[in-house]
Amino acid sequence: MCGVFGYIGGPRAASIVLEGLRKLEYRGYDSFGIAALGKTLHVAKRQGRIPEEGFDIRGLAGNAAIGHTRWATHGVPNDTNAHPHLDCTGKIAVVHNGVIENFAVLKRQLQERGHRFLSDTDTEVIAHLIEEVYEGDLPAAVNAVLPALEGSYAILALAKGDKRIVAARNRSTLVIGIGDDALFAASDMTPILEHTRRMVVLEDGDVATLAPASVCITNGGAPVDREEEIVQWSVEDVRKGGFRHFMLKEIFDQPAVFSEAVRALRNEELPGIIRDAGRVTIVACGTSYHAALVFRYLLEEKCRVPARVEPASEFRYYPPPLEGLVIGISQSGETADTLTALQMAKARACPTLAIVNVVGSSITRLADASLFMNAGPEISVAATKSFVAELAVFLHLVDVLKGGACAYELDSAHLAIEEALLLDLTPAVACCRDATDIFFVGRGPFYPIALEGALKMKETSYIHAEGYAAGELKHGPFALLSPETPVVAICVPGETYGVMASNIREMKARGTPLIVLGQKDDRDMQEISDVFIPLPFAESIAGLLSATVIMQLLAYHTADALGRDIDRPRNLAKSVTVE
Ligand code: F6R
Numbered sequence: 001m002c003g004v005f006g007y008i009g010g011p012r013a014a015s016i017v018l019e020g021l022r023k024l025e026y027r028g029y030d031s032f033g034i035a036a037l038g039k040t041l042h043v044a045k046r047q048g049r050i051p052e053e054g055f056d057i058r059g060l061a062g063n064a065a066i067g068h069t070r071w072a073t074h075g076v077p078n079d080t081n082a083h084p085h086l087d088c089t090g091k092i093a094v095v096h097n098g099v100i101e102n103f104a105v106l107k108r109q110l111q112e113r114g115h116r117f118l119s120d121t122d123t124e125v126i127a128h129l130i131e132e133v134y135e136g137d138l139p140a141a142v143n144a145v146l147p148a149l150e151g152s153y154a155i156l157a158l159a160k161g162d163k164r165i166v167a168a169r170n171r172s173t174l175v176i177g178i179g180d181d182a183l184f185a186a187s188d189m190t191p192i193l194e195h196t197r198r199m200v201v202l203e204d205g206d207v208a209t210l211a212p213a214s215v216c217i218t219n220g221g222a223p224v225d226r227e228e229e230i231v232q233w234s235v236e237d238v239r240k241g242g243f244r245h246f247m248l249k250e251i252f253d254q255p256a257v258f259s260e261a262v263r264a265l266r267n268e269e270l271p272g273i274i275r276d277a278g279r280v281t282i283v284a285c286g287t288s289y290h291a292a293l294v295f296r297y298l299l300e301e302k303c304r305v306p307a308r309v310e311p312a313s314e315f316r317y318y319p320p321p322l323e324g325l326v327i328g329i330s331q332s333g334e335t336a337d338t339l340t341a342l343q344m345a346k347a348r349a350c351p352t353l354a355i356v357n358v359v360g361s362s363i364t365r366l367a368d369a370s371l372f373m374n375a376g377p378e379i380s381v382a383a384t385k386s387f388v389a390e391l392a393v394f395l396h397l398v399d400v401l402k403g404g405a406c407a408y409e410l411d412s413a414h415l416a417i418e419e420a421l422l423l424d425l426t427p428a429v430a431c432c433r434d435a436t437d438i439f440f441v442g443r444g445p446f447y448p449i450a451l452e453g454a455l456k457m458k459e460t461s462y463i464h465a466e467g468y469a470a471g472e473l474k475h476g477p478f479a480l481l482s483p484e485t486p487v488v489a490i491c492v493p494g495e496t497y498g499v500m501a502s503n504i505r506e507m508k509a510r511g512t513p514l515i516v517l518g519q520k521d522d523r524d525m526q527e528i529s530d531v532f533i534p535l536p537f538a539e540s541i542a543g544l545l546s547a548t549v550i551m552q553l554l555a556y557h558t559a560d561a562l563g564r565d566i567d568r569p570r571n572l573a574k575s576v577t578v579e
Contacts, residue, residue: 002083002097003027004174005191006066006156006165008210009182013037014060017067020184020191022050026239027187028377029069030077030360035084035093038062041160043093045082063212064165066156068095071377072359074103075120084158085124087131088116091160094130096123097187098152098172101267106148126155138162139209143221146170146207154187165210169202176200176208176215178228183210189231189238200226245566247380247460251552252421255414257375257385258545261392262410264374270400271369273351279324280305281350283312283341285576287383287455288329291390293448294544295329298394303401312337319344326350331378331386333361335576342366355393357386371397380567381574382460384552387452388417388545395541409541416542420535420549427531428515429557431486435463439477440551441470442490443500445544453488453551459569460559470503481510488554490547491518491525492538504528515554517547 003024007016014036021032033045038061045068046055068083075081084093100106103122106129111117115128129148134141138159152171167174167185177184177192177199184192185208189199202208203226205219217224233242243249280299282292292309299307308320312328316337326345330338333356342352342363354367357375364370373389392410399406432438438457442450451467458465468477470489481487487507491500501524508514508528516529519538526532536546559566 002029002071003069003187004066004095004097004154004156004185005068005187006064006095006167006185006210007182008064008165008212009179011061011063013063013065014057017065018050018055018057020186021067021069023191023194023235024069024187025050026190026379027069027071028379029071030358031070031072031079031082032068033070033082033084033095034060034065034067035095035158036060036062036065037158037160037163041091041093041158043084043086045079045084047078047082064158064163066093066095066158066165068097073099073372073374074122076360081119081121083121083123085119085121085127087127089131092127092130092134093158094123094127095156096126097154098170099264100125100149100153101151102149103151122151126157130157130159134159136161138164138166139207139218142166142168143207143218156185163211167202167208167210169206170204174202174206174208176202176210176217178215181213183212183215185210188241189233190235193231193233193235193238197231199229199231201229202226244560245380245556247382247384247556247566250378250380250385251549251556253376254385254388254549255417255421257389258392258414258417261374261389262396265371265393265396268371270397271353271371273325273353273369274397275401277305277325280307280327281320281322281324281345282307282309282327282329283315283338283345284309284329285312285335285337287387287452288331288335288338288390290448290452290455291387291394292329293451294391294445295394297445298398302398302405305401310341312341315341316344322348322350324350325353327353327355328363328367329355329390330361330363331357331373331375331383332574333358333363335363337576339363339366355390357389378574381569381572382456382555382566384456387548391545391548406541413542413545416537416546417549419537420546421553423533423550423553425533425550425553425557428488428533428554429561431513431515431531432457432461432463432554432558433561435484435486437480437485438463438465439473439481439485439487440465440467441473441487441503442547443470443496444494446490446492446547449544449547449551450488450490452548453554456552456555457558459572460555460566461562461564462570463558470500473503474506478506478510481507481512483511483513486513486515488515488551489517490535491516491522492535492543493519494539501525517550
C-alpha cells in the first residue's frame with residue numbers, strides 16, 4: 001500500500017524524507033516522490049523504485065518536506081501519477097494514502113470551475129480543493145476541504161508561504177513522531193523510529209499541524225489531546241505490524257482485504273465482456289489457478305455459464321479450441337505463462353479479461369478489460385490474501401450476473417474469516433509437524449481449497465503434501481496411507497456429506513491420523529477424527545473462506561514450528577516472469 005512520510009525541522013528535510021521512504025519500501029510501491037518547502041516549493045517524483053544513487057534531490061532545499069511511495073490504484077504507475085500532486089498554481093503539494101471514493105464527482109466539478117488536472121489519480125482533487133480556499137492559512141484550508149472528501153485518507157500537505165506541514169487522517173493510519181528539534185508524520189512508525197520513539201497515533205477526523213517546534217492536533221476544528229506513547233518496537237517489528245512474518249500479517253489482513261475488494265468493485269462498472277460471456281476459459285498458475293477452480297464451480301453452479309480452467313503453462317503449448325471470453329487471473333500481473341496464454345487468446349480474437357492485483361502490470365496492459373483485487377502489496381512469497389481477494393472478485397461477478405445472488409455472502413463473509421483466525425490449531429500442527437507426507441482432501445468447491453492447503457503446506461514447511469478430490473484417494477494414493485500419513489479432510493453439510501463421511505471412515509480404517517474440518521456440532525466427525533476443527537459458517541460460501549484461512553494457518557504454524565524461512569521459501573520467487 002502507499003506510504004507517506006513528512007519531516008519538518010533542520011535544513012536536510014528532503015534527504016531525511018528520501019531515507020524515510022526507503023524504510024517504507026516493504027509496503028510495496030511502483031513510484032515515489034518528494035516535495036520540499038524552502039523559499040519556494042520544489043517537487044521531484046518518478047516511476048519505479050528509489051535508486052541507490054542517482055536520484056538528484058539537490059534542488060529540493062528547505063526544512064520541510066513530504067514524500068510518498070505509491071501503489072497504483074487510480075491511474076497506471078508513471079511519473080505523472082506519482083505523488084506529490086500540485087494545484088493549478090503549483091503552490092500546494094499533497095501526498096495521500098487511501099482512496100477518495102467520490103473523486104470522480106469532485107474532479108468533474110473542479111474541471112467545470114476551470115481547474116486543470118495533470119494526473120489520473122484521486123489524490124489530485126485534494127490539491128485543487130485546497131487551492132480554492134487557501135488564503136495563507138494551510139490548516140484552515142485543509143479543515144475546510146475535508147468534509148467534501150469521502151473515503152479513506154492519510155494526507156500530508158505543504159503550501160508555499162506557509163511554513164507548516166498539515167496532516168489529516170480518516171480510516172488510514174497516520175503517526176506523528178516527536179523529536180528533540182524536529183517533527184515527523186508517517187503512515188506507520190517505520191521511518192520515524194530511527195529519529196525518535198515518542199509517537200502520537202492520530203484518530204479518524206484528526207488534523208495535525210506541524211510547525212518547526214510544535215504540533216497542534218484538532219478534530220472537527222477543536223483542539224484535542226492525544227496520548228504520547230514511547231514505542232519500544234524495533235524497525236523490523238513495525239514493518240510487519242507486530243507479526244513475526246509477513247505471511248501471518250497477510251493472513252490476518254484478510255477480513256479487511258475481502259471487504260475492501262468488495263467495496264472497490266461495487267463502485268465500478270462491470271466490463272461488458274463478462275456480462276455477455278456465453279462460455280469462459282480461465283488461465284492462471286499456482287494459487288491463482290486454485291482460485292480459478294473455485295470460480296469454475298461458482299460460474300457453472302450459480303450462473304450456468306460453462307467454464308474451463310487451464311493451468312496457463314499447459315494452455316501455452318496445448319491450447320484447447322477457444323470460444324468465448326478468456327480470463328487471466330494473476331496476483332502479480334507479471335506471470336509469464338498467464339501473460340502468454342492471454343496473448344494467444346487475443347491472437348485468436350477472443351475477448352480477454354484480467355483479474356489482477358497489481359495495477360499497471362503487464363497482464364492488465366494486454367487484456368481488453370481488467371478487474372482489480374485491491375488486496376494491497378503481498379510481500380510473503382506464499383500467496384494468501386490475494387487468494388481471498390480473488391474469491392471476493394469471483395463472488396462479486398457472480399452476484400452481478402445473478403442479480404444479487406451473493407449479496408449476503410459479500411456483506412458477511414469477512415466475519416467467517418475473522419472467526420477462523422481465532423481458532424487454536426495447536427493439536428493439528430502437532431499432528432503435521434513430524435509427518436513427511438500429508439494428504440488434503442475435499443469435494444466440490446472444497447477440492448481446490450484442499451489443493452491450496454497442500455500447496456501452502458509444501459511451500460512453507462517443505463513437507464510433501466498432496467491435494468486430492470476425496471473420492472480419488474482410493475484409486476491409488478490409499479497405498480500410501482499409514483499411521484505416519486495425516487489426512488486433512490474438509491467435510492461439510494450438503495449433498496456430498498454422506499459420501500465424504502464414508503471416505504473418512506475408509507481412511508480411519510488404514511490407521512491414518514485424521515484432521516477434519518467440519519460443522520461445529522458434527523458429533524460423528526468429532527468422534528472419528530483425531531483433531532476436529534470447527535468450521536465457522538460451514539454450510540455457505542463463507543465456509544470456503546474459513547477453510548482457506550485454516551489451511552493457511554495450519555501451513556504457517558507447521559512451518560514456524562519447523563523453523564522454516566516462511567516469507568522466503570527456498571527456490572521460490574514472488575513473481576514468476578519466466579516460463
Ligand atoms: C503460491 C504462489 C504461487 C503463485 C503463482 C502465480 O503461494 O504464490 O503459486 O500463485 O506463481 O502467481 P500470480 O498470481 O502472481 O500469477
